[in-house]
Amino acid sequence: QKEVEQDPGPLSVPEGAIVSLNCTYSNSAFQYFMWYRQYSRKGPELLMYTYSSGNKEDGRFTAQVDKSSKYISLFIRDSQPSDSATYLCAMTGPSYNTDKLIFGTGTRLQVFP
């Protein structure tokens, strides 16, 4: 079993839709949860990070962490064609200064006009 599981997609939605991206994980020691966005042929860029359980909102993006279920989500409201990219979840912990990032394989999102 992989430490982090993520549906590879592709997920295809119309412009304006609400998108839900998800990851599950097996290591209960993880404390820091990140979402990275990767455009084609580019490096990943950090979108959001969350510590432990809870929600975090940044503009059209909301990250949720449910540690009891070992499940994290990223919601994108009013999706735009420019949101078309691969979204990678990543996590680390319990110590952010000694533990490496563990990435999911990414979900490819396509938003069509």
Place this chain on the structure above:
Amino acid sequence: DAMVIQNPRYQVTQFGKPVTLSCSQTLNHNVMYWYQQKSSQAPKLLFHYYDKDFNNEADTPDNFQSRRPNTSFCFLDIRSPGLGDAAMYLCATSRGHTSYEQYFGPGTRLTVT
């Protein structure tokens, strides 16, 4: 703009012919990472430097080496590339050991013929 730069963006090498990939950063971060990312797979950490301290992942092949002559530059040397080493190589940096917040370069796509 502060950034992570990788050169070249595309590299073609022959089977067994040594190749060096370059990464530079203007963020003045003290941690630099090298990842290997194959198509539709999660980025895989090869090694990282905390300042001049080198940290190799246990499953990184001996074929992969790295040098960090100063804070700004880091190199990935592949001594004898095999066909299985064809991948995107990503350089990333972080401040201190806040590994959850990594800044990635655009990557170098390596082709082995």
